[in-house]
Amino acid sequence: MTxxxxxxxxxxxxxxxxxxxxxxxxxxxxxxxxxxxxxxxxSPGSGKTALLERTLSEYGRRRxxxxxxxxxxxxxxxxxxxxxxxxxxxxxxxxxxxxKADMVARAVAGLDLAALDVLVIENVGNLxxxxxxxxxxxxxxxxxxxxxxxxxxxxxxxxxKTAHAVVLTKTDLAGPAGFDRAAAxxxxxxxxxxxxxxxxxxxxxxxxxxxYAYLDGLVARRAG
Amino acid sequence: MHEAGLATTALEIAADHARRRGAARVHRLTLRVxxxxxxxxxxxxxxxxxxxxxxxxxxxxxxxxxxxxxCHCPACDRPFRPADVIYACPACGRISSDxxxxxxxxxxxxxxx
Numbered sequence: 001m002t003x004x005x006x007x008x009x010x011x012x013x014x015x016x017x018x019x020x021x022x023x024x025x026x027x028x029x030x031x032x033x034x035x036x037x038x039x040x041x042x043s044p045g046s047g048k049t050a051l052l053e054r055t056l057s058e059y060g061r062r063r064x065x066x067x068x069x070x071x072x073x074x075x076x077x078x079x080x081x082x083x084x085x086x087x088x089x090x091x092x093x094x095x096x097x098x099x100k101a102d103m104v105a106r107a108v109a110g111l112d113l114a115a116l117d118v119l120v121i122e123n124v125g126n127l128x129x130x131x132x133x134x135x136x137x138x139x140x141x142x143x144x145x146x147x148x149x150x151x152x153x154x155x156x157x158x159x160x161k162t163a164h165a166v167v168l169t170k171t172d173l174a175g176p177a178g179f180d181r182a183a184a185x186x187x188x189x190x191x192x193x194x195x196x197x198x199x200x201x202x203x204x205x206x207x208x209x210x211x212y213a214y215l216d217g218l219v220a221r222r223a224g
Numbered sequence: 225m226h227e228a229g230l231a232t233t234a235l236e237i238a239a240d241h242a243r244r245r246g247a248a249r250v251h252r253l254t255l256r257v258x259x260x261x262x263x264x265x266x267x268x269x270x271x272x273x274x275x276x277x278x279x280x281x282x283x284x285x286x287x288x289x290x291x292x293x294x295c296h297c298p299a300c301d302r303p304f305r306p307a308d309v310i311y312a313c314p315a316c317g318r319i320s321s322d323x324x325x326x327x328x329x330x331x332x333x334x335x336x337x
Contacts, residue, residue, distance in 0.1 A: 006251045006335040013237050014330045015230045015255075097226070129226055132262030157309035158260060161321070190310045193319050 019133055022101035026108075026136025033113045036218045037121065039135050041159055042143035043152070044125030047169035049077045050202040051143070051211075052120060056084035059212045063117040063219060068107045070099040070124045077122065087111055098129035101136055117219055127156040139218060144188070145170040146179035153187040160188060165196040165214065172201040227263055231271035234331050235279050242280045247336035250281040258291040258328035265290055280336075293326035 014020060030037045040048050049069070056065055065086040069077045070093055078090035089107045091099060104121060113119070121137060123130040142163040144152050147170055153160040160166060166188050174181060181199075188197060198214060200207030238250045253272070257265050265288045272286045296303050297313035297320050304313050304320075311320045 004337045006337040007245075007247075009241055009245060009334045009336055011237060011241060011331045011333055015233045015237075016329055018233065129262060132226075154309055158262065161323075190319065192321065194321055 016133075019101050022105055023134035023136040026101055026105055027138065030113065030119070030136060030138070033116075034222055035113055035116055036118045036139065036215070036222050037135075037137045038118070038139045038141050038218075039130075039137035040120055040122045040141050040143065041127065041130050041163070042125060042145075042169075043127050043148060046125070046143040046145040046148065047202055048122050048125070048143055049080055051167070051169060051200070052081055052122060053084065054202050054205070054208060055120070055211070055215075056081060056086050056088075058208065059118075059215060060085045062212070063215070064115060065118045065120065066111055066113075066116045067120050067122060068099075068104060069122040070103070072097070072124060086116075093124055097124060097126050098133050099123050099135055100133055104135045118215060127152070127159045131156075131159040131162055138222075139164045141165045141167060143167045143169050144184065146174040146181075146184075147177045150180050150184040151187055153184075153191045157191045160191045160195075163192060163195050165198060166192065167211070168197070168199040170201060170203070171199050171206055172204045227267040227271045228275065230263060230329070231268055231275050234272065235276055235281055237331050238284075238334055239280045241334055242336045245336055248280065250279075250284050250334055250336050252285045252287060252335035253281060254287045254289070254332045254334070256289045256291055256328045256330050256332050258326040259293050260323065260326040261329040263329055289332070291325055291328045294324050295320040296322040296324050298322060 042048050052067055067081055067088045070091045071077055072093055075090040078088050081088045091103050091107050121135055140163050142159050198210050200211055238253055242250050257263050269286055269288060276282050293306055294303050295306055295311045297318060299316050299318045300313055
């Protein structure tokens with residue numbers, strides 16, 4: 001007996017379809033509750049958690065802010081953020097180098113989303129993989145600290161290209177680090193001419209007013 | 225780093241289509257991987273080779289078509305292939321954020337019997 005000749009079957013299915021479906025479901029749920037959702041991306045150690053500590057303590061007095069914080073291991077970041085007034089949900093990804101939409105769906109399942117104005121998802125510290133996975137956020141924010149290379153936007157273009165806002169952090173360390181601000185800004189602009197650019201120091205508080213005003217703008221746009 | 229999960233998804237989709245067609249074997253998977261998909265084609269191939277035994281696609285050929293980035297220049301109103309990560313139009317120099325292809329990551333077709 002001979003085998004039947006192979007036939008070609010058209011498929012045309014995305015390999016990320018499952019994540020994309022869950023991301024759409026998340027986005028629908030967030031929008032239905034009028035929630036502003038940020039996906040915060042950066043290398044490890046760029047200051048995501050430090051920025052969120054002050055954001056929860058200070059901006060959290062004006063708006064109701066919740067945080068989902070992803071890490072490969074430990075809930076250290078969640079403990080740093082706890083007790084500042086808003087709900088903080090840790091997600092430990094184990095060996096997975098990025099958050100996925102279903103992890104976010106599970107994390108927010110226990111939150112009263114209608115009681116929040118802003119939900120910040122602190123992604124795993126990694127500028128590569130998180131850029132490829134939609135979580136259902138409406139605003140993607142990428143952090144670049146002054147203690148990193150000015151050419152990070154050129155080395156990790158996908159993360160920076162998909163950002164709605166790029167935040168230069170640790171501006172208080174720019175001098176000691178020999179940070180070339182003009183070169184960094186030029187590199188951000190080269191890969192993403194449309195992003196909002198903010199500069200701040202979570203330690204000194206410099207520039208935090210502009211960050212909170214940016215968040216206010218997102219909330220106002222969502223309400224409108 | 226996430227190629228194994230994506231390979232598993234591709235093999236599951238392939239097995240599902242084969243089952244629905246009453247086919248026992250999948251001989252070939254044709255995939256399309258964009259330069260911006262965040263997936264390394266060789267890592268995906270390695271994962272498919274490693275994970276396909278025991279599935280209907282055991283021993284299948286994996287054709288991976290790499291799709292390069294194509295942008296559209298709003299000023300010139302025409303497509304262009306960027307030379308590097310700065311998507312500058314070769315004709316007018318304007319930087320484009322209108323990416324028309326390069327994000328692809330899909331299972332295009334199968335050969336089954």
